[in-house]
Amino acid sequence: MSIPVLKFDAVIVGAGGAGLRSAIQLSEAGLKTAVLSKVFPTRSHTVAAQGGVAASLGNSEEDHWHWHMYDTVKGSDWLGDQDAIEFMVRKANECVVELEHYGMPFDRTDDGKIYQRPFGGHMSNFGEKPVRRSCAAADRTGHAMLHAMYQRNVKANTQFFVEWMALDLIRDAEGHVVGVTAMEMETGQVVIFHTRATIFATGGAGRIYYSSTNAFINTGDGLGMAARAGIPLEDMEFWQFHPTGVAGAGVLITEGVRGEGGILRNANKERFMERYAPNAKDLASRDVVSRAMTTEINEGRGCGVNKDYVLLDITHLDPNTIMKRLPGIREIGLQFAGVDCIKEPLPVVPTCHYQMGGIPTHYSGRVVTPQNGDYNAVVPGFYAAGECACASVHGANRLGTNSLLDLLVFGKSAGDSAVEDLKAGKAHRELPKDAAEQSLARISAIDNRKGGANVHETRLAMQRTMQNHAGVFRFGDMLKSGVEKILEVEKAARELEIKDKSMAWNTARTEALEMENLIEVAKATMLSAEARKESRGAHVRDDAPDTPEFPNGRNDAEWLKHTLFNPVDNSITYKPVNMQPLTVEPIALKTRSY
Amino acid sequence: MERQDYERLRWRCIRRALLELDITLTRFLDDGFDQLTEEEQAAFVDLVALEDHDLWYLISGKEECNEDEARFVPVVEKLRKCSVRLAG
Numbered sequence: 001m002s003i004p005v006l007k008f009d010a011v012i013v014g015a016g017g018a019g020l021r022s023a024i025q026l027s028e029a030g031l032k033t034a035v036l037s038k039v040f041p042t043r044s045h046t047v048a049a050q051g052g053v054a055a056s057l058g059n060s061e062e063d064h065w066h067w068h069m070y071d072t073v074k075g076s077d078w079l080g081d082q083d084a085i086e087f088m089v090r091k092a093n094e095c096v097v098e099l100e101h102y103g104m105p106f107d108r109t110d111d112g113k114i115y116q117r118p119f120g121g122h123m124s125n126f127g128e129k130p131v132r133r134s135c136a137a138a139d140r141t142g143h144a145m146l147h148a149m150y151q152r153n154v155k156a157n158t159q160f161f162v163e164w165m166a167l168d169l170i171r172d173a174e175g176h177v178v179g180v181t182a183m184e185m186e187t188g189q190v191v192i193f194h195t196r197a198t199i200f201a202t203g204g205a206g207r208i209y210y211s212s213t214n215a216f217i218n219t220g221d222g223l224g225m226a227a228r229a230g231i232p233l234e235d236m237e238f239w240q241f242h243p244t245g246v247a248g249a250g251v252l253i254t255e256g257v258r259g260e261g262g263i264l265r266n267a268n269k270e271r272f273m274e275r276y277a278p279n280a281k282d283l284a285s286r287d288v289v290s291r292a293m294t295t296e297i298n299e300g301r302g303c304g305v306n307k308d309y310v311l312l313d314i315t316h317l318d319p320n321t322i323m324k325r326l327p328g329i330r331e332i333g334l335q336f337a338g339v340d341c342i343k344e345p346l347p348v349v350p351t352c353h354y355q356m357g358g359i360p361t362h363y364s365g366r367v368v369t370p371q372n373g374d375y376n377a378v379v380p381g382f383y384a385a386g387e388c389a390c391a392s393v394h395g396a397n398r399l400g401t402n403s404l405l406d407l408l409v410f411g412k413s414a415g416d417s418a419v420e421d422l423k424a425g426k427a428h429r430e431l432p433k434d435a436a437e438q439s440l441a442r443i444s445a446i447d448n449r450k451g452g453a454n455v456h457e458t459r460l461a462m463q464r465t466m467q468n469h470a471g472v473f474r475f476g477d478m479l480k481s482g483v484e485k486i487l488e489v490e491k492a493a494r495e496l497e498i499k500d501k502s503m504a505w506n507t508a509r510t511e512a513l514e515m516e517n518l519i520e521v522a523k524a525t526m527l528s529a530e531a532r533k534e535s536r537g538a539h540v541r542d543d544a545p546d547t548p549e550f551p552n553g554r555n556d557a558e559w560l561k562h563t564l565f566n567p568v569d570n571s572i573t574y575k576p577v578n579m580q581p582l583t584v585e586p587i588a589l590k591t592r593s594y
Numbered sequence: 595m596e597r598q599d600y601e602r603l604r605w606r607c608i609r610r611a612l613l614e615l616d617i618t619l620t621r622f623l624d625d626g627f628d629q630l631t632e633e634e635q636a637a638f639v640d641l642v643a644l645e646d647h648d649l650w651y652l653i654s655g656k657e658e659c660n661e662d663e664a665r666f667v668p669v670v671e672k673l674r675k676c677s678v679r680l681a682g
């Protein structure tokens with residue numbers, strides 16, 4: 001079968017914040033650039049971000065990038081690469097001001113500067129006291145960001161392929177990336193994008209968990225494609241959980257609810273946080289609260305028939321306060337829990353929120369992989385940015401508002417690096433003869449299989465396995481059995497069957513193809529988590545507790561290193577953390593406490 | 595509705611920017627959409643073309659349809675009821 005080939009200088013997979021930001025660099029440099037997206041660009045998940053984007057502009061009070069750097073390293077529990085972190089925080093102001101010039105309607109101070117608000121973990125003077133560092137556009141920060149960048153791309157003649165799904169990375173015999181295969185959903189046609197540069201900006205994969213704040217689109221396609229092309233995935237054991245997602249739905253209930261006096265209760269109506277954090281109680285940090293909730297559930301004090309959630313109670317608050325200070329919360333309770341929170345408590349569980357790991361990149365946005373003793377050998381022609389990439393700035397735990405910054409800074413630098421590499425010459429490399437083979441074989445297997453596994457059931461099995469065995473609080477024996485279980489689910493995921501065989505708009509097929517990506521991410525997460533025998537940042541193990549020798553369970557002597565999960569043979573190797581910033585002194589190891 | 599039109603609509607309902615809409619619209623497609631009149635189905639197609647925040651504010655009752663959106667009103671009513679009834 002002959003497959004159409006479209007030739008571009010660059011293809012960018014993903015039209016969220018990271019993809020749109022890198023496309024601007026390429027198109028404005030006059031390069032022929034295609035952007036592929038499963039949905040219309042301004043329907044990418046970046047839209048959901050409301051909190052803002054971090055930059056030490058110092059508009060509201062004194063601030064400095066060095067302080068921002070310190071907070072980010074500390075937040076990462078020292079697993080973040082300090083060169084990449086310095087790069088990001090120093091570029092922050094420039095990137096935010098650029099966005100302003102693109103037309104982003106930031107909230108303003110009375111004297112017309114970008115207004116800044118405080119956000120957890122961002123401090124002044126190396127951890128002294130909270131600082132106002134987050135720049136927002138009302139409750140539509142992510143949305144306004146995408147709009148501004150989309151318009152800029154339209155002006156620069158970026159070519160959009162909307163409702164197209166990239167399927168596989170194309171690498172030639174020497175390992176160079178020469179493009180991707182993609183499917184146009186409207187026709188079901190598979191096409192080859194033959195390129196000189198390929199940038200992945202496919203976002204996160206939070207749907208591997210049963211309870212997730214992520215929209216359904218976050219299926220980790222970029223990670224799946226990279227994994228199938230033999231590229232290892234970095235630090236996949238690190239996922240940030242939010243303590244209060246609506247049980248069963250995942251929809252986020254803001255921290256503000258506890259700020260206004262909301263109380264967490266178990267099945268006995270007990271205010272259990274008093275036992276875990278006698279001072280801060282319900283206002284303790286995210287990880288402390290999430291762990292306490294999990295312990296209550298594990299010890300049989302959860303609520304409901306399955307005893308699998310706890311309650312967030314605000315029935316003692318004045319209904320007027322609820323309506324005024326917590327807008328939208330009542331609606332969320334009604335819509336997703338069938339509960340009126342003025343009269344009854346809300347069912348909540350710790351919920352997966354953000355993926356810290358991903359495709360290993362250098363801070364230039366170039367994808368790197370171990371080769372001949374070099375941990376960071378560049379994969380020529382391949383770049384990644386945003387939540388799908390691991391630069392690594394978030395290390396073991398991301399600070400709020402740093403991910404919108406990540407996608408601006410690394411979206412831009414991936415674009416710049418591609419421009420630089422393309423300007424250095426080099427024609428399109430030849431396409432391998434079997435460039436589309438893998439994708440066609442995957443589709444045909446899904447279409448023709450009889451007696452295979454059901455997509456919906458397989459996804460559910462994966463999600464439950466991840467939630468129960470590699471959730472916010474982890475146990476050695478549960479991780480061990482989780483490995484076995486996820487490898488079982490993987491077998492099913494490799495044997496999917498669909499009933500609808502139509503070519504055009506076959507959403508069943510698309511979901512099956514997404515499932516093949518999800519399972520790569522789930523497997524990488526479970527196996528990487530089982531292997532890391534310490535607690536660090538968001539990876540907290542019951543068998544690596546807080547002791548004087550290992551504060552917070554962190555063991556730097558053995559585990560100050562990045563995980564690289566090799567999907568080809570399920571093996572794990574490690575690479576050192578870069579503790580050497582670009583220009584300043586390293587931020588020395590310390591116990592992470594707030 | 596033709597299969598192809600329905601499947602396109604389905605994709606545009608189950609892959610939104612906001613999880614709130616993914617859940618609500620998926621539920622509605624599974625239970626509610628079939629009972630709409632042809633005219634209402636056409637309105638639904640246009641309704642889901644709205645930006646995510648705008649659509650969510652309508653469904654959650656934070657905002658009401660403005661004058662030129664009158665034909666959305668019956669569909670929005672049903673969406674609101676569907677989410678509440680099916681929850682839990």
Ligand SMILES: Cc1cc2nc3c(=O)[nH]c(=O)nc-3n(C[C@H](O)[C@H](O)[C@H](O)COP(=O)(O)OP(=O)(O)OC[C@H]3O[C@@H](n4cnc5c(N)ncnc54)[C@H](O)[C@@H]3O)c2cc1C
Nearest residue numbers: 014015016017018038046051052166203386387401403404
């Ligand atoms: C509820 C919520 C609130 C948040 N709030 C904040 C906040 O206030 N501040 C902050 O800094 N961070 C926040 N985050 C995190 C932040 O929003 C994300 O990390 C970030 O937006 C990810 O951007 P991205 O560009 O990497 O990916 P996305 O915006 O998710 O875009 C991914 C793109 O890739 C495309 N794509 C994926 N797979 C394929 C494929 N196979 N083929 C073609 N296209 C594909 C999609 O269509 C989409 O266009 C929040 C996250 C959530 C869930």
